Amino acid sequence: MLNLKAVSAGYGRTVIVTDVDLTVRENSVTAVMGHNGAGKTTLLKACLGLVKTHSGRIEFDGEDITTMRPHLRIRRGIAYVPQGQVSFGGLTTAENLTVVAESHRRPKSAIDEVVDLFPALTQIMSRRAGLLSGGQRQQLAIARALLTDPRLLILDEPTEGIQPNVVAEIEAAIGQLTSGNRLAALLVEQHVGFALSSAERYYVMQSGSVVSSGTGGTAASAAVRDAMAI
Incomplete structure (x- = not known):
């Protein structure tokens, strides 16, 4: 690869x-x-x-x-998750995922798939990313990267x-x-x-x-x- x-x-x-x-x-x-x-x-x-x-x-x-x-x-x-749990802090978890999915023309089902990998995200979809814990932000950051449909x-x-x-x-x-x-x-x-x-x-x-x-x-x-x- x-x-x-x-x-x-x-x-x-x-x-x-x-x-x-x-x-x-x-x-x-x-x-x-x-x-x-x-x-x-x-x-x-x-x-x-x-x-x-x-x-x-x-x-x-x-x-x-x-x-x-x-x-x-x-x-x-190739998708990259940099150090520091990067996300759009002013947007909710759901909005963070939607922005990436739409920019890469991914269907809503793609969001459902990445959320299935990180079930904790289902509890914080309406919460602003800037208010999440470090662990929640990291899971969101990885989920966002996966929405670009990477191979690496x-x-x-x-x-x-x-x-x-x-x-x-x-x-x-x-x-x-x-x-x-x-x-x-x-x-x-x-x-x-x-x-x-x-x-x-x-x-x-x-x-x-x-x-x-x-x-x-x-x-x-x-x-x-x-x-x-x-």
Whole structure:
């Protein structure tokens, strides 16, 4: 689904990410872990075309998108949920979902489908997004992204500041989404337990480079924690 080959990227002339190889397969979750400042968010933004790729190649579904503009990557099926539970704070939950659905010409049934993934949203459809809890805003942010009908969902710190029961709901939703419908997910995460239980494959970054990678699952926990302790 997504392949990064020797990608170096950054802001202006400043290179933040150096010579990264990464693969995200169909129907799978891939996690990128590392401490603050490791280059994780910059890597995601490179995939989206929001920062400059200095060298290397980014392929999505077999197509070279290295120099493609961000809106064209979105049209090809990439959706991004940035850090911070982003939504239109002055609009209700229902209005947030409707705006995205209508802008992408999705039927009302598409809203029903994403709400089914996050049942808690049914209780807050008339509440302004700016008044929601962090967990509710995060579920809304993911639901909004799904309404663009993506093939690759990119999530930046989806569990940051979220209560454990909502983390479990987000994990279940991601698992359901990537099971059998050709949707893949790439997530940046510092919550090691969540990342390893969700992901088929993981990468650990430090100072802009990948220092460790492997398959997910609890057996990988010690290796990941060792890599993150470097």
